[in-house]
Amino acid sequence: xxxxxxxxxxxxxxxxxxxxxxxxxxxxxxxxxxxxxxxxxxxxxxxxxxxxxxxxxxxxxxxxxxxxxxxxxxxxxxxxxxxxxxxxxxxxxxxxxxxxxxxxxxxxxxxxxxxxxxxxxxxxxxxxxxxxxxxxxxxxxxxxxxxxxxxxxxxxxxxxxxxxxxxxxxxxxxxxxxxxxxxxxxxxxxxxxxxxxxxxxxxxxxxxxxxxxxxxxxxxxxxxxxxxxxxxxxxxxxxxxxxxxxxxxxxxxxxx
Amino acid sequence: xxxxxxxxxxxxxxxxxxxxxxxxxxxxxxxxxxxxxxxxxxxxxxxxxxxxxxxxxxxxxxxxxxxxxxxxxxxxxxxxxxxxxxxxxxxxxxxxxxxxxxxxxxxxxxxxxxxxxxxxxxxxxxxxxxxxxxxxxxxxxxxxxxxxxxxxxxxxxxxxxxxxxxxxxxxxxxxxxxxxxxxxxxxxxxxxxxxxxxxxxxxxxxxxxxxxxxxxxxxxxxxxxxxxxxxxxxxxxxxxxxxxxxxxxxxxxxxxxxxxxxxxxxxxxxxxxxxxxxxxxxxxxxxxxxxxxxxxxxxxxxxxxxx
Numbered sequence: 001x002x003x004x005x006x007x008x009x010x011x012x013x014x015x016x017x018x019x020x021x022x023x024x025x026x027x028x029x030x031x032x033x034x035x036x037x038x039x040x041x042x043x044x045x046x047x048x049x050x051x052x053x054x055x056x057x058x059x060x061x062x063x064x065x066x067x068x069x070x071x072x073x074x075x076x077x078x079x080x081x082x083x084x085x086x087x088x089x090x091x092x093x094x095x096x097x098x099x100x101x102x103x104x105x106x107x108x109x110x111x112x113x114x115x116x117x118x119x120x121x122x123x124x125x126x127x128x129x130x131x132x133x134x135x136x137x138x139x140x141x142x143x144x145x146x147x148x149x150x151x152x153x154x155x156x157x158x159x160x161x162x163x164x165x166x167x168x169x170x171x172x173x174x175x176x177x178x179x180x181x182x183x184x185x186x187x188x189x190x191x192x193x194x195x196x197x198x199x200x201x202x203x204x205x206x207x208x209x210x211x212x213x214x215x216x217x218x219x220x221x222x223x224x225x226x227x228x229x230x231x232x233x234x235x236x237x238x239x240x241x242x243x244x245x246x247x248x249x250x251x252x253x254x255x256x
Numbered sequence: 257x258x259x260x261x262x263x264x265x266x267x268x269x270x271x272x273x274x275x276x277x278x279x280x281x282x283x284x285x286x287x288x289x290x291x292x293x294x295x296x297x298x299x300x301x302x303x304x305x306x307x308x309x310x311x312x313x314x315x316x317x318x319x320x321x322x323x324x325x326x327x328x329x330x331x332x333x334x335x336x337x338x339x340x341x342x343x344x345x346x347x348x349x350x351x352x353x354x355x356x357x358x359x360x361x362x363x364x365x366x367x368x369x370x371x372x373x374x375x376x377x378x379x380x381x382x383x384x385x386x387x388x389x390x391x392x393x394x395x396x397x398x399x400x401x402x403x404x405x406x407x408x409x410x411x412x413x414x415x416x417x418x419x420x421x422x423x424x425x426x427x428x429x430x431x432x433x434x435x436x437x438x439x440x441x442x443x444x445x446x447x448x449x450x451x452x453x454x455x456x457x458x459x460x461x462x463x464x465x466x467x468x469x470x471x472x473x474x475x476x477x478x479x480x481x482x483x484x485x486x487x488x489x490x491x492x493x494x495x496x497x498x499x500x501x502x503x504x505x506x507x508x509x510x511x512x513x514x515x516x517x518x519x520x521x522x523x524x525x526x527x528x529x530x531x532x533x534x535x536x537x538x539x540x541x542x543x544x545x546x547x548x549x550x551x552x553x554x555x556x557x558x559x560x561x562x563x
Contacts, residue, residue: 007360014356015347095343097309099360099408100329256270256310 004101008109009116011092016117027121031070031128035063038189039132054191056220063134064143064216065188067125071151072208074121076179078114079158080171087163093254103251110159111152111243118151119144129219136221143218150211153235156242163249187212210234258321260285260412260443261306265315268301275301277467278315285411288434288444292454292549293464294559299447300340302464303416306445307337320411333361336405340416340447342397344389350400351376351385354407361408368407375403379433395426402433413437415446419453431456451549463549465557475549482555483547484509486525488532490518490539507531512554521551 016023039059046058053061086092093106122144129135135143158174165171185195186208192200203209214231217223259282268276276298283289291299304310305317308324308331317324319331345353351372358368376382379399384392392400398418405413418434419427434457438444448454454461455475462472471478488508504511508520508528518539522528525544532542554560 003362007362010359011356014352090346091341091343092345094309094339095345095357096360098307098332098335098337098339099357100333100362101360102329 004105005108005112007101008096008106009112011096012110012113013116024120024124027070027124028128031063031066031125032131034066035059035128035132038062059132060134060220061216062189063129063132064219065212067122067129067143067147067219068150068208068211068215069183069186069188070125071118071122071147072154072182072211073179074118075114075151075155076158076174078117079110079155080162080174081168083110083159083162084165084168084171087253088166097254103254104247106254107159107243107247107250111156114152114155115148118148118155121151122147135219139221140219143215146214146218147211149232149235149239150207150215153207153211153238153242156239156246158242160242160245160249163246163253182206182208207235207238259283260287260320261289261445262318263302263315266302266305266312266317267314268298268305268310269313274467276305279462279464279467279469281462281469281472283443283445285443286438286441288438288446288457288459290445290454290458290461291447291464292449292451292458292461292553293447294449297464298467299464300416303414303445303447307335307414308332309337333408334411336408336410336413338398338401338405338413338415338418340420342401344397344400344404346388346390348389349385350381350387350389350392353389353400354404357404358407363407371407371409372403375406378406378436379403380429393426395422395429398422398426398430399433402430406437410442412443412445415444417447417449419448419450427453451553454549461549463553463556465553470556471552478549478552479547483551484521485523485547486521486528487545487547487551488520488522488525488528489541489543489545490520490532491516491541492518492539503535503537504532507535510555514560519551519554521547 039062043058043062046052052058096106097103125147126135126141126144135141161170185199186192186203186206188208192203192209195203210231214223214228214235217227217231261281261283263282264280265278266276266280267274267278279298279302291302293299301310305312305324306319308319308328312324320334322331324331345356348356354372354375355365355368358371359365363371373382373385376385379402381396381400381403384396389397389400402415402418415434419430422430431453434444444457446457458475460472460474461478462469463478464470471482473481504518504520508522510521512519512521520528520532529542529544532539550560
């Protein structure tokens, strides 16, 4: 039955309706500024001294990488504080569960909301890339679902974790020790091949390395079939494992 | 007619803790049924099992003829829940709280809106429809929670300590609304640790203590069975009360010595207090009153309801 998750999604959309303007402006301006500063400003230096990265101008290398980090960051913030509020601070889920809604409706409904939210962020980022004439060909638009999948690979495991928490202190740890290092070292700003061998192996275990590789390959039209399959496979594996985990932790937390 | 709720050997355990220990009860359609007992007696756990939000550990439970383990969503579609702590949505306005909640029952926006306006009038919150929830008083929030529980036009309304923490005026307003619901034929099940609330609202009640039911009946039946018609409450200077025990024994059917007062249970309070004076005992104060459920609880458990 689809109506349960749809009701939860509807609730999230209802809340978003109040903040959507600000949110859209931020999601458009922030990539614009980043690409102007780092892509054009810093990129000018990189292009002059090293001839770009992997044979392309720095901004072309950077932009799709940043698109992937952006959906990662959105996923991380959407699946921490707002979820803990519904689980614990505001007990929104408790109210929902005294209606015909079931735990699985909550999990699927929140996932549907995350897809909507991540799609919005990815579309706006893609629009900024169009401003800079970065995407190569119409197939490049596939970078949008790729970036959404990258976001989900973070969202579902974090969702599963959030449902076990009673305080928000661990969220800043996630930000500091997971999101921030990945943002810097998982291939968005420079190729992973620049890292020491050991760290390269670590980087390729994380979803973001594959998300960056997938979004970049699609945006620039440089994707190989085998590369795409590995990237999609890893991202799907994280998403599914996280989803199953969330179903378990949500149930454990909410049904007593 | 089949009971609306039927429980046999109903049990709830949380690990080693036994919250509800094999209780039996039936609630008939149209009845106002109460669980009276102190905090921790197992009332809330029982309510959550009836509301089909908490799984039954052992025993059988049928709500509206259905098994919560199988038909949770179908039961919840016909039951309104007023939880002990309000779960109103602070992000939404007063009216939105009702409409959005109505959507969870698959009402259309138009229908949810129509019912929301009706219910806001019923709980006297029409003027606050567009306001945020946070600034509402405790009594208003409670009334809004009740309105929200009624949005699905439930057959059964569960109220977990509906007036705890409210001032007397707010309590009376709430009792009045609940009484009207009962008149309309809504079955009410409520928990309380206030004996006056149980007496005001309940046709029938069970007294719970330490996860078990210790007595059941109408408030009047319980008082007749477990207490005397009248009670004489005596207050003595500190330390004097204990020494009174032996001397008071002949004056009443039963004497209860509490830390702050002494209770004489008797059919005729005035006669007992006259006899008291004749025997030369001079308490600081003497009050003759009718027996209440508080006395029933004291008799059954040796403790007061609110400790």
